[in-house]
Amino acid sequence: MVFSSPTFLFAFLPLVLLGLALVRRRGFQNTWLLGMSALFYIWGAGAAVLVLLGVTLASFGLGFVPWDRLRARASQMPFRLALAGAIVLLLVPLLGFKYLPAIGRIVQADAIAAIALPIGISFFTFHAISYVVDVATAKIPRERNVRDYALYLFVFPHQIAGPIVRFAEIRDELTTGYRDAGTSQLGYGFARFSWGLAKKALVADPAGRLADVIFAENAAMQISAADAWAGAFLYALQIYFDFSAYSDMAIGLALILGFHFPENFFQPYRSISVTDFWRRWHMTLTRWFRDYVYIPMGGNRHGRRREVLALLTVFALTSLWHGAAITFAVWGALHAAMLLLERATGIRRTERFAIARRILMVVFLVVSWVPFRAASGDELLRMWQAMFVPTSWLPGPSLLTGMTPFLMLAVVIGVVSLFGPRGTTGFAAVFGAISTRDLSGMRWRLAIPLTIGLFVVAVVAILWSDFSPFLYYQF
Amino acid sequence: MDDERGRTPWLPRALVIAASLALACVWLIPGSAANENRAVTAFPDLSRTGLATGRDFRDIDDALVDRLRVKGVVVSAIGDTLIDAGLSPTSRVFRGPSGEPFFSGELMGACLHRARMPGIDAYSRAVVSYFDYYGIDFLWAIAPDKSSVVREEIGPRADLLMACSDANRAQLEAAAAGPDSPLLVAWDELIAEPERVYFYGDLHWNPHGGAVFAELLLDRLGEEGIARPGVFDPSAIERTKLYNPVGGLFFFMGSDRPEPTTLLATRRDGVTTTYSVEAAPNGQLTERWQSTGPGLIPGRTLVLHDSFWFYNKDVIAPYFADVTAVHLLSIGDPGALALIDGYDLVIVQQVQHAVPDYVDVIATSGGPWITAGRPHEEEAPVP
Numbered sequence: 001m002v003f004s005s006p007t008f009l010f011a012f013l014p015l016v017l018l019g020l021a022l023v024r025r026r027g028f029q030n031t032w033l034l035g036m037s038a039l040f041y042i043w044g045a046g047a048a049v050l051v052l053l054g055v056t057l058a059s060f061g062l063g064f065v066p067w068d069r070l071r072a073r074a075s076q077m078p079f080r081l082a083l084a085g086a087i088v089l090l091l092v093p094l095l096g097f098k099y100l101p102a103i104g105r106i107v108q109a110d111a112i113a114a115i116a117l118p119i120g121i122s123f124f125t126f127h128a129i130s131y132v133v134d135v136a137t138a139k140i141p142r143e144r145n146v147r148d149y150a151l152y153l154f155v156f157p158h159q160i161a162g163p164i165v166r167f168a169e170i171r172d173e174l175t176t177g178y179r180d181a182g183t184s185q186l187g188y189g190f191a192r193f194s195w196g197l198a199k200k201a202l203v204a205d206p207a208g209r210l211a212d213v214i215f216a217e218n219a220a221m222q223i224s225a226a227d228a229w230a231g232a233f234l235y236a237l238q239i240y241f242d243f244s245a246y247s248d249m250a251i252g253l254a255l256i257l258g259f260h261f262p263e264n265f266f267q268p269y270r271s272i273s274v275t276d277f278w279r280r281w282h283m284t285l286t287r288w289f290r291d292y293v294y295i296p297m298g299g300n301r302h303g304r305r306r307e308v309l310a311l312l313t314v315f316a317l318t319s320l321w322h323g324a325a326i327t328f329a330v331w332g333a334l335h336a337a338m339l340l341l342e343r344a345t346g347i348r349r350t351e352r353f354a355i356a357r358r359i360l361m362v363v364f365l366v367v368s369w370v371p372f373r374a375a376s377g378d379e380l381l382r383m384w385q386a387m388f389v390p391t392s393w394l395p396g397p398s399l400l401t402g403m404t405p406f407l408m409l410a411v412v413i414g415v416v417s418l419f420g421p422r423g424t425t426g427f428a429a430v431f432g433a434i435s436t437r438d439l440s441g442m443r444w445r446l447a448i449p450l451t452i453g454l455f456v457v458a459v460v461a462i463l464w465s466d467f468s469p470f471l472y473y474q475f
Numbered sequence: 476m477d478d479e480r481g482r483t484p485w486l487p488r489a490l491v492i493a494a495s496l497a498l499a500c501v502w503l504i505p506g507s508a509a510n511e512n513r514a515v516t517a518f519p520d521l522s523r524t525g526l527a528t529g530r531d532f533r534d535i536d537d538a539l540v541d542r543l544r545v546k547g548v549v550v551s552a553i554g555d556t557l558i559d560a561g562l563s564p565t566s567r568v569f570r571g572p573s574g575e576p577f578f579s580g581e582l583m584g585a586c587l588h589r590a591r592m593p594g595i596d597a598y599s600r601a602v603v604s605y606f607d608y609y610g611i612d613f614l615w616a617i618a619p620d621k622s623s624v625v626r627e628e629i630g631p632r633a634d635l636l637m638a639c640s641d642a643n644r645a646q647l648e649a650a651a652a653g654p655d656s657p658l659l660v661a662w663d664e665l666i667a668e669p670e671r672v673y674f675y676g677d678l679h680w681n682p683h684g685g686a687v688f689a690e691l692l693l694d695r696l697g698e699e700g701i702a703r704p705g706v707f708d709p710s711a712i713e714r715t716k717l718y719n720p721v722g723g724l725f726f727f728m729g730s731d732r733p734e735p736t737t738l739l740a741t742r743r744d745g746v747t748t749t750y751s752v753e754a755a756p757n758g759q760l761t762e763r764w765q766s767t768g769p770g771l772i773p774g775r776t777l778v779l780h781d782s783f784w785f786y787n788k789d790v791i792a793p794y795f796a797d798v799t800a801v802h803l804l805s806i807g808d809p810g811a812l813a814l815i816d817g818y819d820l821v822i823v824q825q826v827q828h829a830v831p832d833y834v835d836v837i838a839t840s841g842g843p844w845i846t847a848g849r850p851h852e853e854e855a856p857v858p
Binding site: 181395 | 496511526528530532536550553562563565566638
């Protein structure tokens with residue numbers, strides 16, 4: 001189930017909220033929310049929920065390993081081995097489901113190639129690993145209530161696409177006191193949700209539809225430079241507005257449910273360097289890799305070689321995390337190369353030439369998203385060839401006929417979003433509040449009508465986009 | 476937000492309950508469901524496999540959305556508003572400066588087929604050879620796209636939009652101009668027609684356009700000695716009934732505005748025609764006209780067609796002694812065509828932007844049933 005589906009908006013969400021509002025007991029609220037979150041997952045992935053249940057029970061059980069005794073030993077080796085073993089154990093389902101099909105395709109084993117990846121297993125596994133590592137390293141106490149722990153992993157706002165929330169960040173909200181959101185939290189939550197819904201419906205989806213057409217054409221024939229650049233730009237808009245919209249909706253929903261989720265995006269397309277970009281893009285994933293891979297490998301405090309190795313490892317893992325394909329490897333390599341270049345030149349530490357660098361970064365991002373979107377290495381090369389070694393600059397029919405009023409609106413919003421200050425988000429600029437924990441700046445007089453307006457407009461756009469009449473004739 | 480006794484204020488609860496009920500009440504908004512030219516999705520019969528894979532839940536989603544009447548209200552409102560503003564809400568339809576709508580697929584389809592077009596002449600001749608081996612005549616009639624006939628309404632972007640379409644047209648015209656080509660093209664004739672030959676809100680030709688093309692088709696059969704020269708009689712065309720179709724282009728844009736027209740049919744003196752229709756297992760119709768009287772094209776004729784056939788079939792059919800019409804979709808579906816074989820003449824009537832789809836498999840998938848029962852001594856040449 002996705003947040004923008006009518007089933008979610010008009011059936012699931014009201015049901016969840018009514019249940020929470022009508023029954024006030026904490027125990028019931030957690031049980032209700034866990035049950036509904038499980039239903040949310042089952043609705044999209046069916047029996048794959050059993051895999052996630054296995055990861056849940058395994059990680060919960062690993063919390064009970066006597067980590068303090070292992071840590072207290074003179075030799076750290078048993079502790080490290082046990083922790084590594086725990087992480088590998090949690091990674092087994094992710095690695096199996098994610099990469100066995102690719103191996104199956106290589107060795108032509110159809111049954112293995114056909115294995116379906118459980119939705120959201122990557123995020124789920126990262127949550128579980130962060131919990132086990134944090135318990136093992138005594139950053140947090142182990143959780144003794146399996147229901148509350150399962151709710152941490154399953155709670156539906158972050159289930160499919162993050163943000164990646166640390167157990168410590170919502171532990172109190174999960175386990176102690178009342179979690180009911182107050183009026184201002186509810187208002188912020190609905191505003192943030194509507195903001196995200198509008199970003200998805202008004203920008204990401206229209207941009208994605210034409211990007212899909214252009215990438216499909218690129219796979220089938222030679223396209224012009226205008227088409228290729230437009231397709232790449234539209235995809236850049238789609239991936240940012242879709243992903244950040246999902247995070248907006250997740251953060252808003254979480255606040256309505258009484259949880260404070262961390263921010264996940266902070267104007268990444270206004271970055272002045274790739275280093276800056278990764279501080280603003282999918283921030284909770286970057287934080288995860290920093291805390292659980294980069295720093296444990298030595299980070300930047302043990303010499304240049306260790307730093308480079310750690311960085312390359314992080315990007316290799318990031319690429320692999322997105323998928324077992326050469327295209328993701330190319331994408332990761334591009335970013336890693338730029339990061340290394342910025343470290344070698346020291347450019348990441350200066351803000352000089354910010355405007356020119358912002359423009360260059362947009363170009364770099366548009367180009368580097370192409371491998372992320374291309375279905376194969378061949379498609380990637382064709383697209384880049386059309387962009388940089390064009391046979392024609394004239395726009396093709398798909399681009400010209402694709403310029404519907406909805407797409408024009410999406411492009412205008414997308415382009416406007418590239419400009420503006422780097423120190424605030426679009427939501428904060430409009431609504432006034434930049435953090436879920438400090439709502440004092442909210443412009444309520446604007447927020448209330450705007451939230452309702454955005455929600456209605458987004459729903460209208462969603463309903464329109466779902467309208468897909470059959471061709472009653474075939475040509 | 477808790478008070479001192481751990482209870483929450485009533486306002487947030489009331490707001491949550493009110494918002495939840497408001498969201499749930501969307502299902503109650505009256506209106507008519509969006510017309511998507513298909514049956515309303517039924518709720519699934521839950522099965523173990525369906526639940527395990529999540530398919531049943533997705534089917535429930537589809538069934539629920541089909542019952543969300545507000546969707547129909549939204550679609551109509553957007554469609555009608557933008558149509559009146561001269562805009563198109565969907566990339567499937569583009570509109571010229573005057574507002575004339577066109578089907579985008581005509582232009583994109585032309586580009587996707589571009590690479591295969593240089594071989595069209597050789598391929599069409601190979602198909603002729605293939606059928607000729609069995610003693611079957613073959614004619615490939617290309618119905619022009621609306622955009623290539625009503626081109627001036629596209630406006631200043633026409634050259635860019637029509638680049639692929641123009642190139643394909645040039646290739647088809649060049650191939651058709653060669654001696655013994657089976658291709659029949661008709662751009663110039665339809666463009667020259669003073670009366671409107673295509674619908675406004677639809678991509679098809681109108682009954683008049685279909686009749687103009689029917690005349691060209693029968694004239695061509697006359698030139699080839701299959702029909703009696705000059706057999707087509709425009710005065711035999713009669714207006715049969717009012718027809719109120721919703722144009723496909725309006726339909727794509729979310730509007731159900733009809734565009735009334737009058738259907739045409741040929742009534743030839745002394746010719747009696749019977750019509751029968753049978754639904755094939757794949758849902759496509761197999762139509763058959765059997766006529767008696769003077770001046771008929773003898774033998775059995777098979778017409779493989781697309782949707783353009785609807786507007787000229789009743790003008791064409793009474794010129795044939797026995798003509799069977801099957802949708803091109805069925806060309807690779809022998810099960811759908813088990814009843815028909817043994818033809819003397821095969822006509823493909825196909826819209827421009829689909830060429831050479833369907834026909835490109837005529838020997839591998841289509842040929843065997845078309846030629847079933849025909850005498851032959853050795854393997855036929857495969858196009």
